[in-house]
Amino acid sequence: MANLKQLAQSLGLSITTVSRALDGYADVSAATRERVREAADKVGYRPNASARRLRRQRAELVAVTLPSDPGHIGPPHFLDMLSGCAEHLAAAGLNLVIAPVPRGESELNICRRFVDGRRVDAMLLVRTKRKDERVEFLQSRGIPFVTNGRTESLLPHPFIDGDGFAGFRAATLRFHAAGHRRIGHIAGPQEYYFAHDRCRGWRAAMEECGLAPDLCAEGAPLEQGGYLAALELLRQPSRPTALVCATDEMAIGALRALREVDGGSQISIVGHDDLPMGAFTSPPLSTMRMTGEHLGASFASLLLRAIAGEPAEELQELHAIEFVDRDSHRRPLKAA
Amino acid sequence: MANLKQLAQSLGLSITTVSRALDGYADVSAATRERVREAADKVGYRPNASARRLRRQRAELVAVTLPSDPGHIGPPHFLDMLSGCAEHLAAAGLNLVIAPVPRGESELNICRRFVDGRRVDAMLLVRTKRKDERVEFLQSRGIPFVTNGRTESLLPHPFIDGDGFAGFRAATLRFHAAGHRRIGHIAGPQEYYFAHDRCRGWRAAMEECGLAPDLCAEGAPLEQGGYLAALELLRQPSRPTALVCATDEMAIGALRALREVDGGSQISIVGHDDLPMGAFTSPPLSTMRMTGEHLGASFASLLLRAIAGEPAEELQELHAIEFVDRDSHRRPLKAA
């Protein structure tokens, strides 16, 4: 309601003094500071954000690009992540703004608009592609950013990612150790780093075991994509006995395909992401998840450190993957 | 990169003229306008957002409060809604910022911070409670806002909501018409308007049919809550033969309880929200959904009209509920 000028006037002080009192500078006497604080509290004074941002030359804003392409944005806990991140950024005086990407417009253009209009101090990128033009642009502009997922960019940049390669390799090896020989992979779109990474993990394990990595089908990273991909694999002359799925959503789609084709109890299956839903499917879905608590907080922290100027190399977090064993990965293996 | 002063200098024009040229005012000649536009394009000039906001006395920002309480924030398409809303707001020059609510802090305080710091021009509220202090605060401040869900506030305010009462009443009547007599309700937390509304719908139908509305259990609006509530109802001496669940997530939890207790094929069930996941459960989940496309766009439009000063009464959208029939609502009804 009130601004600094009015507050100062009502106190018989200068704007400067009031401002510095509220900011806790030492060159204002304790008595005055207290008096100012009380008055400010009483009238509910809050500094005008726009004015401060202009003066400080900081936007106090961080943007996260969000493709409006429905459903195509990651797991449900994505929202929790965002909210956690926003919360920790807020503690540092930064707000998180959504940079939606309208159909037909490129994510790159959106980044441009936000960066060149000095609307943000930093950016958060999700769903990275192997070759991600947003990353290159932000690097060229020198604006701090953190990605959720790695890229194949030549210059290092800050990221948080799960070690999908290791996770999917381990899951595949585990199926092999359990006696499976025809282990299929339901893959996500390979232009995304995470999908490619997970696919590579499966492939590496297959080759280590001397098995041909030929039971692989790609689909959209959602239930429907997993359903269709599973049907495709089940049509093969020699069906897989186990399926490693790029995401839980795809795994749940695949589960339905299995129910339709073989009654649902024959083929073992494992997903990735640990959706809450997975505990309630039939059979309960075995899955994997990135280790580490409070993902949002980590993003916020990395972002703040990037803004503070720490070098990219020190701002890279690769988290191990852990199994979440429920039932779907240990269907009885029929006659070897 | 460049600001107005530099751009003006390089063109030999005044700041005023350059500014007005770019804003398309008529009092600058077509020739100059073109010259200015070209130069601006060439250096990639973008007005400094903070400066404009300060001068215009508009934040160009809309906030949506997001409880950081994990999982407690509505259906997955919530994110699509946000993103769609953000997109349409962006077309009007507004950005959507996330106002996270840290544990322990009230949503009211967050609203306060955003509103009193003049950080936003309007607010978007989700998951309304029957008695919602945020609504009262915003009304007292006279700041435009739209809620997702109604409240019991005395003053009217803009909202978008589904007619949960009618939907749940219809669903219950349908079960009755199919011969069910013991129809249970799995309810969400009653302080939320939507949960109370849906519960009222079920209760009304029961009473219309001359049935006692006593098979009702309340739980958290998630899988686990539905699971526990269903177990509770199944422990009753006379079990329900049909269940009407406040949300799909609760219904999916209930489905699991049914599987555990009676093999899963005896009791009919219906949820609400039309989660994509529902098509992939076993049995595929029958559900309801709010009619209307492009929810995000509607929110944006209402918000813009509220900002423009339209009265609240004209900014209320109550959408009908439609059935999405899959399998779970028509389990064979055993011996009447």
Added chain:
DNA sequence: CTTGACTCCCAAAACGTTTTGGAGAATCTT
């Protein structure tokens, strides 16, 4: 030649803060 209308441009003020570079008074040193 004056008047008015019109076209194109601009100087200056304003938005509300933070920060710079002191100023005046009181206290301490020597």
Added chain:
DNA sequence: AAGATTCTCCAAAACGTTTTGGGAGTCAAG
């Protein structure tokens, strides 16, 4: 008692826009 130091405070500049209220010049009409 003079100089140095410390304590409080403040005027003014700056951040980069948008907007107000004209000011020249040109042209046509009277």
